[in-house]
Amino acid sequence: MNEPGADTLRLDKFLVFARFCKTRSVAEALVEKGAVRINRQPTDKPHAKLRPGDVLTLALPQGVKVVEILLLPERRGSATVAQEMYREIQ
Template sequence: MEKDSVRLDKFLWAARFYKTRALAQQMIDSGRVKVDGDRVKPARAIRPGVHISLRQGRTRRLIEVIGVSDKRGSAPQAQLLYREISPPEEIGLFDDE
């Protein structure tokens, strides 16, 4: 049975943005990950269609969720879960830090 939502921390880990769920939780708690422009908690349910803005080191990324999974697969499988939106600054979901 295919899931229709998954926790944000599990999604970020499964989509290979962060190596561990603990690191994903830390980034969410620090405010470096936002869902549709809002600070959220790691347990936030993520569904296709939402926009996630995040930082990986100095890199800003904005993605649109197109699929969800709570299992970590290969990099090609992970890339099927989201669509990159570029450049993120044009969307306005990042605050100047």
């Protein structure tokens, strides 16, 4: 669980909280098939830790997205709140 003031968050939780995936199981499957990179490094670990400033490259069905993490959320919020968690680079 992400405690207030914590400076890391699991990759699978971030993907759900930022609304890139609907559930953690979908997020885990996306990561395990190699569709996610953290700071240009491929990862297949849903439990990888993220920090503000990390850059994610996501190969989603809608296309490739490259985003910089700005905030680590504590829970899944509205779509408007989710878009404030990251900045699209590409």
